[in-house]
Amino acid sequence: MEEIMARTVSFGVSGVNGFRVNVEVFGIDSMPGLEIIGLPDTSVRESKDRVNAAIINSGREIKPRRITINLAPADMKKEGPSFDLPIAVGFMTVVKALTPDPHIDMDKTAMFGELSLDGSVQPINGALPMVISAKENGMETVILPEKNAREVSCIQGIKILPVHHLKQVIHWLEGKENIPEQEQISFETLKNEAVPVMDMSQIKGQKGARRAVEVAAAGGHNMLMIGVPGSGKTMLARCIPGILPPMSFEESLETTRIHSICGRLPAGSGLMVTRPFCAPHHNASVASLIGGGQDAKPGEVSLAHNGVLFLDELPEFSRGALEALRQPLEDGIVSVARVKRQAQYQSSFMLIAAMNPCPCGYYGSNRRTCRCTPPEIRRYLDRVSGPLLDRIDLQIEVDSVPVNEINDAEPSESSAAVAERVRKAREIQQLRYKGTGKHCNAQLTNTEVGKYCTPDAEGLRLLNMAVDSMHLSMRAYQRILKVARTIADLADEETISSVHIAEAVQYRELDQKYWR
Amino acid sequence: MSRSLTDSRYDCWLASACMPSGMVRKLLLEFGSPEGCYLALQKHEEAVSQIITPRFYRMLSESGREEILQKYGKKLEQHSIRSILYTDPLYPESLKDLSDSPPVLFYQGNLECSGGRALCMVGSRAASYSGQKAARKLAADLGTQGVTIISGMASGIDAAAHQGCMEGKSPTVAVLGCGLDKPYPADNIPLRDEILKNDGLILSEYAPGEKAAGWHFPVRNRIIVGLSRALILMEARIRSGSMTSVNHALEQGKDVFVYPGDPASENFEGNHQLLREGGIYFTSARDILEDMHWLDNPPAVRHNSDCAQEQITRTPEEEKVIKALKPGSLSFEQLLIHTELSPSVLMSTLTILQIRGVIEAMPGKQYKIKQ
Numbered sequence: 001m002e003e004i005m006a007r008t009v010s011f012g013v014s015g016v017n018g019f020r021v022n023v024e025v026f027g028i029d030s031m032p033g034l035e036i037i038g039l040p041d042t043s044v045r046e047s048k049d050r051v052n053a054a055i056i057n058s059g060r061e062i063k064p065r066r067i068t069i070n071l072a073p074a075d076m077k078k079e080g081p082s083f084d085l086p087i088a089v090g091f092m093t094v095v096k097a098l099t100p101d102p103h104i105d106m107d108k109t110a111m112f113g114e115l116s117l118d119g120s121v122q123p124i125n126g127a128l129p130m131v132i133s134a135k136e137n138g139m140e141t142v143i144l145p146e147k148n149a150r151e152v153s154c155i156q157g158i159k160i161l162p163v164h165h166l167k168q169v170i171h172w173l174e175g176k177e178n179i180p181e182q183e184q185i186s187f188e189t190l191k192n193e194a195v196p197v198m199d200m201s202q203i204k205g206q207k208g209a210r211r212a213v214e215v216a217a218a219g220g221h222n223m224l225m226i227g228v229p230g231s232g233k234t235m236l237a238r239c240i241p242g243i244l245p246p247m248s249f250e251e252s253l254e255t256t257r258i259h260s261i262c263g264r265l266p267a268g269s270g271l272m273v274t275r276p277f278c279a280p281h282h283n284a285s286v287a288s289l290i291g292g293g294q295d296a297k298p299g300e301v302s303l304a305h306n307g308v309l310f311l312d313e314l315p316e317f318s319r320g321a322l323e324a325l326r327q328p329l330e331d332g333i334v335s336v337a338r339v340k341r342q343a344q345y346q347s348s349f350m351l352i353a354a355m356n357p358c359p360c361g362y363y364g365s366n367r368r369t370c371r372c373t374p375p376e377i378r379r380y381l382d383r384v385s386g387p388l389l390d391r392i393d394l395q396i397e398v399d400s401v402p403v404n405e406i407n408d409a410e411p412s413e414s415s416a417a418v419a420e421r422v423r424k425a426r427e428i429q430q431l432r433y434k435g436t437g438k439h440c441n442a443q444l445t446n447t448e449v450g451k452y453c454t455p456d457a458e459g460l461r462l463l464n465m466a467v468d469s470m471h472l473s474m475r476a477y478q479r480i481l482k483v484a485r486t487i488a489d490l491a492d493e494e495t496i497s498s499v500h501i502a503e504a505v506q507y508r509e510l511d512q513k514y515w516r
Numbered sequence: 517m518s519r520s521l522t523d524s525r526y527d528c529w530l531a532s533a534c535m536p537s538g539m540v541r542k543l544l545l546e547f548g549s550p551e552g553c554y555l556a557l558q559k560h561e562e563a564v565s566q567i568i569t570p571r572f573y574r575m576l577s578e579s580g581r582e583e584i585l586q587k588y589g590k591k592l593e594q595h596s597i598r599s600i601l602y603t604d605p606l607y608p609e610s611l612k613d614l615s616d617s618p619p620v621l622f623y624q625g626n627l628e629c630s631g632g633r634a635l636c637m638v639g640s641r642a643a644s645y646s647g648q649k650a651a652r653k654l655a656a657d658l659g660t661q662g663v664t665i666i667s668g669m670a671s672g673i674d675a676a677a678h679q680g681c682m683e684g685k686s687p688t689v690a691v692l693g694c695g696l697d698k699p700y701p702a703d704n705i706p707l708r709d710e711i712l713k714n715d716g717l718i719l720s721e722y723a724p725g726e727k728a729a730g731w732h733f734p735v736r737n738r739i740i741v742g743l744s745r746a747l748i749l750m751e752a753r754i755r756s757g758s759m760t761s762v763n764h765a766l767e768q769g770k771d772v773f774v775y776p777g778d779p780a781s782e783n784f785e786g787n788h789q790l791l792r793e794g795g796i797y798f799t800s801a802r803d804i805l806e807d808m809h810w811l812d813n814p815p816a817v818r819h820n821s822d823c824a825q826e827q828i829t830r831t832p833e834e835e836k837v838i839k840a841l842k843p844g845s846l847s848f849e850q851l852l853i854h855t856e857l858s859p860s861v862l863m864s865t866l867t868i869l870q871i872r873g874v875i876e877a878m879p880g881k882q883y884k885i886k887q
Contacts, residue, residue, distance in 0.1 A: 055556045128859075194880070205849055206849070207849065207852050207854070207859045208848045208849065208859050208862075208863070208881070210859070211859035211860055211863070228880070355878060357880075363879060363880075364645065364878065364879025364880030364881075364882070365880050366847075366882065368878060369644075369781055369782050369783060370642075370644075371642065373640065373641055373642045373671065374641070374642065374671045374672060374701055375701065378703075382821075391601060397879070397880065399847045399848060399849055399880060399883075400883040401849065415682040462867075462868070462871070466867065466871050469870070469871050469872070469873065470870065487860070498864075499860075499861075499864045500864075501867075502863065502864030502867035502868055503860050503863040503864045503867070505867040506863040506864075506866060506867055509877055
């Protein structure tokens, strides 16, 4: 009896990191059959049928043999169809449908991709962490689906061969055909191709809210907008990714990794260059927001990493979902633990929330009369808990703009102009907090507020007067100082003066009117 | 003389059937006291069934048991509720004139504060912000002139009226449509405690343990109106509970003062209808005091702090904002247009003016000059 053994290298994903998987194929002339072992999930087990059809459709014949396929290490769960390609190659070698060119070092060639029955290679999730891991594991070449190539194109120091059909792989392994290498696309090039997000120039009027959005972006502050329906809260929120400072390469890598493993990257896209904007619907479950499921997948808070998490209709979210936001808001990281898996995902985002002032939406509006009773309004507002509010620095009211003003209004300032001021303010902050691990005002703790946010005498006097006459809480006091620091940074002034404090007080007006 | 705890238990029993007041009065005339009624019923005296209908007879005999009396005793003691009969000299004088004055009243607090200069203030539970503000200020101004404000301790205008009156350092009276042990709405329990702390009075014709029912409130309104010399309507739609109070006032021959709210708002449609029909127009506490001939001791000139503040020099920005707000309230966006200031400058100016008490912020990002 003739025995034969083949080995190909592939990668799987656990959490946000890739890990090496050796695909070992063992064939023996015995009762024909095929078994996949090494903790495969259903999609991996079904791989044998896809692989069979794909090989035949690539014009190769299969000699019946008894085949065992082991995915090593055997103690880690293997998921998804990305092992189709390495299994097919190992399988063909064992059934003698393919003889790899001896010049190719199979131990330094990683491959992954889903196979279609006709032999074409389909894109997979998690290509970016896999390629990063392949590079770290000393691979020289990686063969992957064409549609995943752009996503990993900025990884340097590894040869990336994009393929669209199994035939290409067979011919390349036999040394008959060359696969053109994916060219490096620099991060800068990708940035220039960025799809523009909503521009601030599209917002008419709303100068007060625009200013608040600018302050929030400049200091990385979380923000809550209260306003009647149709006042433009969602539009304002959508503008925020466009005025935040551009993502650095590292930030982009972090965010793209998470999107890659969730399969949220559009086909053929490269590294993410615009900050993510996640707007889960208010019936979102705790698991979908925070992360979870059997395999502890990342949730919306992680998808919004380095970007904006927008929660519209804040009080309509379940209490559990809102309370679960507290850990990621505080730590910028979220631990997802399930029976079979546990993972930690980064989740450092700017929370932008929006809500109506009352269940009917028109409390305080001068255009329509509110029909809610005071207890109804209070119950509605009380759904947003104190500890959550505590983590939202800016709370503003957004008034609706009358139609005639929309038409008359002169063109508003564009996002680019605002972004420039935000960038300068952030630079000042980064310089100030160098070496402390912080990078914006929003991250300051109460003790740090005392250290970095001391107003001048006049400012302090004004703040104390405001706290007295407007019945502001101690919590509000700290927030005002933080926001005043950002306002001063925007004005490029080192000392916080009374003007800055006075403006910051306006961003706490809801404390007085709604949550007394 | 207010009644002892033992006597009050019988009052609870008698009131618990919610009989028409005429019937209760006949019983009391016949048997002298609630206790007399109780004993008569226990003995199945013929006279009882001659006075009351079979339905009430059944209700009274079912609850006429010693353990139920004890339960009442416990509730009365726990909530310091006392009762008073209409024959009592301390029974509010003004209620005696009512054709259907409650034969038994339960109360907490200072019974004597209901006499003298008393006005009731009524209005919507879902009142507008401006209506509530106005009610509170008016009640406070009247309170400083020694007027007692009577209302129903509901949310909205009622609550604002009680609070304002207490701010004016005058005791206030709340008449409830349910037992005093469980005030409705429960949200206003802190308000009740505050009223009692400020030497006020909580009244009800319902026995402890009686839950709030929809039909109690219009009936209760006759007591609110009955206790007062005139009625002030703050904010009402045409079809509303406040209008039943107005009807009681008209039946009882009492003046109706109507606050002229925003004619554009549906919330004030009842006010304007009444004004057309001859309601008394007023804009300030002084108007009411004058019409009530209560201006005998003219109010002392108030030395408010505004005089001192006039000396503070205002910045040009502050002047601009004040000038823009003179004709009425404006939203932030409108202010930006009127003052031509930048958003950040306008925000700081608004804060400073708010702190100085010159302007105030209202929900919906509206600002106005503080009166």
